Amino acid sequence: MxxxxxxxxxxxxxxxxxxxxxxxxxxxxxxxxxxxxxxxxxxxxxxxxxxxxxxxxxxxxxxxxxxxxxxxxxxxxxxxxxxxxxxxxxxxxxxxxxxxxxxxxxxxxxxxxxxxxxxxxxxxxxxxxxxxxxxxxxxxxxxxxxxxxxxxxxxxxxxxxxxxxxxxxxxxxxxxxxxxxxxxxxxxxxxxxxxxxxxxxxxEPESASGTAETPAEAAVGYRQMLTDRVLVRFLLMTVFSMFAYTQTAVGLPLHVDEVGLSERDFGLLMGLNGLLVVLLELPITSVVSRFRPEYVLAFANLLVCTGLALTGVATEMVVLAATVMIWTFGEMAYSSIVQAHLASLTPPGMVGRYQGIYGAAYAVGTGAGPVIGGAVYAAAPWALWTLVGVMGLLGAQLSLGLRRPEATAAGTTAVDATAVETAAAEAKAAEAKAGEAKAGEATAGEPAS
CATH class of the missing domain: 1.20.1250.20 (MFS general substrate transporter like domains)
Incomplete structure (x- = not known):
């Protein structure tokens, strides 16, 4: 289209x-x-x-x-x-x-x-x-x-x-x-x-053909999810984004301590983050809704990782507060659109599984972030902030590919040409053949008139 x-x-x-x-x-x-x-x-x-x-x-x-x-x-x-x-x-x-x-x-x-x-x-x-x-x-x-x-x-x-x-x-x-x-x-x-x-x-959601999804379609579709290239890009983007974001709870407090600031100062920085999110996330959502979601996600990834990477050169409270504002605006733009956009990329009848595997990728990123981030910071703080910057670039690049081919003038999106759709069609064909075979057996078993 x-x-x-x-x-x-x-x-x-x-x-x-x-x-x-x-x-x-x-x-x-x-x-x-x-x-x-x-x-x-x-x-x-x-x-x-x-x-x-x-x-x-x-x-x-x-x-x-x-x-x-x-x-x-x-x-x-x-x-x-x-x-x-x-x-x-x-x-x-x-x-x-x-x-x-x-x-x-x-x-x-x-x-x-x-x-x-x-x-x-x-x-x-x-x-x-x-x-x-x-x-x-x-x-x-x-x-x-x-x-x-x-x-x-x-x-x-x-x-x-x-x-x-x-x-x-x-x-x-x-x-x-x-x-x-x-x-x-x-x-x-x-x-x-x-x-x-x-x-x-x-x-129950209907499939693209207008009929309810059969158990065979559902089972085959679930097995084939990871062959959806757009979904895989989305999952990798999620892991990179969450790995970087968790440095707000790992690299940031370690840096605050290293530059001689106190736990109270760290609390104030996180309080600033929380206040901005509560006050501004819904208005931010209204703003970003006017733009293509893949562009918003790419910009948000860059904003989060730029703000965090600048943490490594910030030594005063005012400058650190500025970096917190940068990555908080990225966080709000990202969070406001990520799950809604995934829903627009989801084939019929698979909303739960797509949201579930997104949640798994989210958990992987937030779980790996503290372990790897803490180890990298212990070895060389500059290496962690460099790694965060790289994650931002990778996340942005992956975000730009999060778009399905558009199929109709009504604005609906077509499922990517992957085995998710193909397998569902094959399942229907197999069911149809099985039904024909059963019908043939029943006919063969009827007594002659």
């Missing part, structure tokens, strides 16, 4: 503000539930402090964090599969109920191997709801602007919840770690009640 047609289709879209006002109830239900969930999410933040209080070593805490990280990677993949096969609502309920029960028993566990196993399992089941929530949002909206608005609202709720959770968790932890984990279990169950009462699954 021509660029002119694409531009006209984009012009026909409602404005971001109108799309925000017109979001369906399902988006607000999920966003409210996510706010509550994030406000009560304490285990990932406080598990190390809890283990230290119990006399466990740093190495033991590392094992627990490693198990949780591996669990998160697996949990997103499993969650994407369950989302597409048992439905969004059931996947969310399964996730929050199982996570609630496991979280509630953590304070009563004794042996370290048991703690490692349970926290690792929590890492798995706690991620199942994430692709399911994303799929609910994708199901609920019809236009690109609405999709951006829906994910923008979800992110806004998540940011508010995380901010409240940090304050609440710090207060409760000074009183009782047992209470901390029990409150998290309660927040999970409250989210489950909201979903159970207020949310119903949308009708």
């Amino acid at each position: 021509s660029t002119g047609t694409s531009d006209r289709s984009r012009a026909d879209e409602p404005r971001f503000r109108d799309a925000l006002r017109g979001l369906p109830r399902r988006v607000w239900v999920i966003s409210l539930g996510n706010l509550i969930l994030q406000a009560g999410s304490f285990l990932p933040v406080f598990i190390v402090l809890y283990l230290t209080q119990r006399g466990q070593s740093g190495a033991a805490s590392g094992l627990v964090l490693g198990a949780a990280g591996l669990g998160r990677v697996l949990g997103n993949v499993v969650g994407g599969h369950l989302t597409d096969f048992i439905g969004r609502r059931r996947a969310i309920l399964l996730s929050v109920v199982a996570t609630s029960g496991l979280t509630a028993v953590v304070p009563f566990l004794g042996a370290l191997p048991t703690i490692i196993a349970v926290v690792g399992l929590i890492g798995v089941v706690s991620q199942v709801y994430r692709p399911a929530m994303a799929a609910v949002l994708v199901d609920a909206v019809t236009s690109t602007q609405q999709r951006l608005a829906a994910f923008g609202v979800l992110r806004f709720a998540q940011n508010i919840g995380s901010t409240l959770g940090g304050v609440l968790g710090g207060v409760v932890a000074t009183v009782s770690y047992t209470g901390l984990f029990l409150i998290e279990a309660g927040a999970l169950l409250l989210f489950g009640v909201i979903v159970a009462v207020l949310l119903r699954d949308a009708p």
Whole structure:
């Protein structure tokens, strides 16, 4: 399709503000539930402090964090599969109920191997709801602007919840770690009640042919996902982007300490980041919605990594605050559009699996960032900031290829010419042949008249 047609289709879209006002109830239900969930999410933040209080070593805490990280990677993949096969609502309920029960028993566990196993399992089941929530949002909206608005609202709720959770968790932890984990279990169950009462699954998505996706199509499509070249680019971009971004929690505090600033100064820098995100991310989403998403992602990658790379030459608080503002604006542009754009690249019937494998790539990047980043910084700080800059260039280059061939004047996108679509067609053909064979056998078995 021509660029002119694409531009006209984009012009026909409602404005971001109108799309925000017109979001369906399902988006607000999920966003409210996510706010509550994030406000009560304490285990990932406080598990190390809890283990230290119990006399466990740093190495033991590392094992627990490693198990949780591996669990998160697996949990997103499993969650994407369950989302597409048992439905969004059931996947969310399964996730929050199982996570609630496991979280509630953590304070009563004794042996370290048991703690490692349970926290690792929590890492798995706690991620199942994430692709399911994303799929609910994708199901609920019809236009690109609405999709951006829906994910923008979800992110806004998540940011508010995380901010409240940090304050609440710090207060409760000074009183009782047992209470901390029990409150998290309660927040999970409250989210489950909201979903159970207020949310119903949308009708099953249809395939490009206009019929519901068959089990054979779904199974073959899932096996063939990684042959989708656009998806692979997206996953690599995600790993590089998240590796770089996690240096805000690894390289940045190490640098702050090295230049003689205090923990209070680091807290102020992160507070600046949080304030900007809460106040400006939705307006930023409105701005970036006017541009092609692959360009926005490329620019955002460059902005995040430029801001972080400049950290290495900043030695005063004012200059560091300026670098934080640079990478925060990149963070907001990236986060406002990334999942919504992935939804536009997803073949019919595979929203959960595409969002799930994105979540796995996200977990890989955020898991590798602290380990590799810390080791590189210990060897040579300049090498880490150089590596971050390289990651930005790679992420930007990959982002520019995140576009499907456009197929119709209505603005819909065609699935890339990959085995995802081919395998689905082959599955249908195989089913048709099997049906013909059965019909032939039935005819052959009928008595002659």
